[in-house]
Amino acid sequence: MNMLVINCGSSSIKGQLVKMPDYDVAAKFSIGRVGKEDAHFSIKAKGRDDFFEVIPVRNHEEGIKSMLRRLFEGQDKIMDMEDIAAVGHRVVHGGDKMSDSVLVDENVIDYIESICDLAPLHNPAHLAGIEACKKLMPGVPQVTVFDNGYHHELPKAVYTYAIPYEYAEKYNIRKFGFHGIAFRSMLEDCKKILGESLDGKKIILLMLGSGTTANASMNGKSCEVSTGFTPLEGLIQSTRSGDTDLAVFTFLMKKEALTPEDIDDMANKQSGWLGMSGISSDMREIYDAASKGDDRAKNAIDVVCHRIKKYIGAYAAVLGGVDVVAFGGGVGEHAWYIREKVLENLEFLGIDLDVEKNREFTGEGAITFSNSKTSVLVTKVDEEKVIAEDTYKIIDSLI
Numbered sequence: 001m002n003m004l005v006i007n008c009g010s011s012s013i014k015g016q017l018v019k020m021p022d023y024d025v026a027a028k029f030s031i032g033r034v035g036k037e038d039a040h041f042s043i044k045a046k047g048r049d050d051f052f053e054v055i056p057v058r059n060h061e062e063g064i065k066s067m068l069r070r071l072f073e074g075q076d077k078i079m080d081m082e083d084i085a086a087v088g089h090r091v092v093h094g095g096d097k098m099s100d101s102v103l104v105d106e107n108v109i110d111y112i113e114s115i116c117d118l119a120p121l122h123n124p125a126h127l128a129g130i131e132a133c134k135k136l137m138p139g140v141p142q143v144t145v146f147d148n149g150y151h152h153e154l155p156k157a158v159y160t161y162a163i164p165y166e167y168a169e170k171y172n173i174r175k176f177g178f179h180g181i182a183f184r185s186m187l188e189d190c191k192k193i194l195g196e197s198l199d200g201k202k203i204i205l206l207m208l209g210s211g212t213t214a215n216a217s218m219n220g221k222s223c224e225v226s227t228g229f230t231p232l233e234g235l236i237q238s239t240r241s242g243d244t245d246l247a248v249f250t251f252l253m254k255k256e257a258l259t260p261e262d263i264d265d266m267a268n269k270q271s272g273w274l275g276m277s278g279i280s281s282d283m284r285e286i287y288d289a290a291s292k293g294d295d296r297a298k299n300a301i302d303v304v305c306h307r308i309k310k311y312i313g314a315y316a317a318v319l320g321g322v323d324v325v326a327f328g329g330g331v332g333e334h335a336w337y338i339r340e341k342v343l344e345n346l347e348f349l350g351i352d353l354d355v356e357k358n359r360e361f362t363g364e365g366a367i368t369f370s371n372s373k374t375s376v377l378v379t380k381v382d383e384e385k386v387i388a389e390d391t392y393k394i395i396d397s398l399i
Contacts, residue, residue: 088391094146150180177225
């Protein structure tokens with residue numbers, strides 16, 4: 001069964017053309033700078049030369065149309081569009097009503113639209129992708145896979161905020177949690193690396209990309225998560241502040257005559273690694289500056305690692321111990337210096353880090369010594385695979 005996996009961001013479209021159930025990736029595609037005259041369009045297809053061009057892409061529909069044309073038309077086409085059995089979409093926020101992956105219909109579209117204010121940077125883009133595929137690929141079934149679905153069974157004591165009850169009820173204000181698709185991928189990789197079931201194992205998952213989330217997991221279920229009502233809460237991210245005293249923002253509103261929109265932009269787009277370092281939202285560039293003696297860059301790394309370490313300690317308490325700590329995402333997989341600093345002085349949790357192995361490590365596997373009571377793993381995050389598998393299960397059940 002051939003299918004498309006699509007992940008529409010606010011200014012990007014990326015995804016894969018895959019054959020299921022073997023998850024054979026025929027092509028990967030991405031369009032960056034959607035909405036610009038110089039959008040970057042690339043395709044890497046199996047057995048083909050890499051394709052790249054700069055084209056105007058005014059919106060997501062135009063981008064998807066260009067992608068479909070390149071994949072399914074002309075002499076360089078990979079296959080016919082008629083061979084596509086389904087499209088799977090990542091959707092960041094499903095609120096409290098959508099947790100399981102579902103077949104798209106008008107009710108699903110209306111519901112996602114009704115909660116766009118919970119994820120204003122993401123859900124509108126996902127909807128644009130769904131609507132574009134509906135228009136350009138009529139009759140092809142679509143499936144939505146919700147990023148917060150993995151956290152749907154969080155205990156009430158975990159998801160409740162200490163605000164006046166009437167507001168929480170009126171506006172459904174609670175912790176939702178994010179990066180659930182990534183965590184599902186990481187758990188599968190943990191199982192593969194360890195070569196055993198994860199039943200009964202107490203696992204702390206650290207999804208560290210430009211967006212970051214920590215998760216406490218037991219028996220494949222989410223017990224705690226750092227991101228909250230929105231992705232802003234929790235760990236310090238590339239441009240998001242993470243946990244910050246709310247009074248900081250109200251103070252700045254008064255002192256700088258800032259609007260709620262200004263504060264939202266500051267907390268989500270101007271803070272985090274970028275705001276602290278004044279250099280970049282890319283951890284590689286911050287590390288390079290720190291290596292050359294830049295004090296702000298050094299402090300930014302220290303602050304980021306301290307926050308992650310604090311969450312590990314907290315989640316070990318929540319779980320009543322820890323058997324596995326897993327790193328994933330671009331930073332989690334490749335930034336040995338972040339892993340080393342985060343794990344420093346955590347021997348009391350049974351972590352015996354092989355420092356030399358960690359510094360030279362590539363790929364996926366354990367970076368602790370074989371006799372370490374607690375295993376520390378580097379995992380590969382493949383969200384597209386999870387989306388493809390969920391989509392295949394739903395479509396296959398209809399045949």
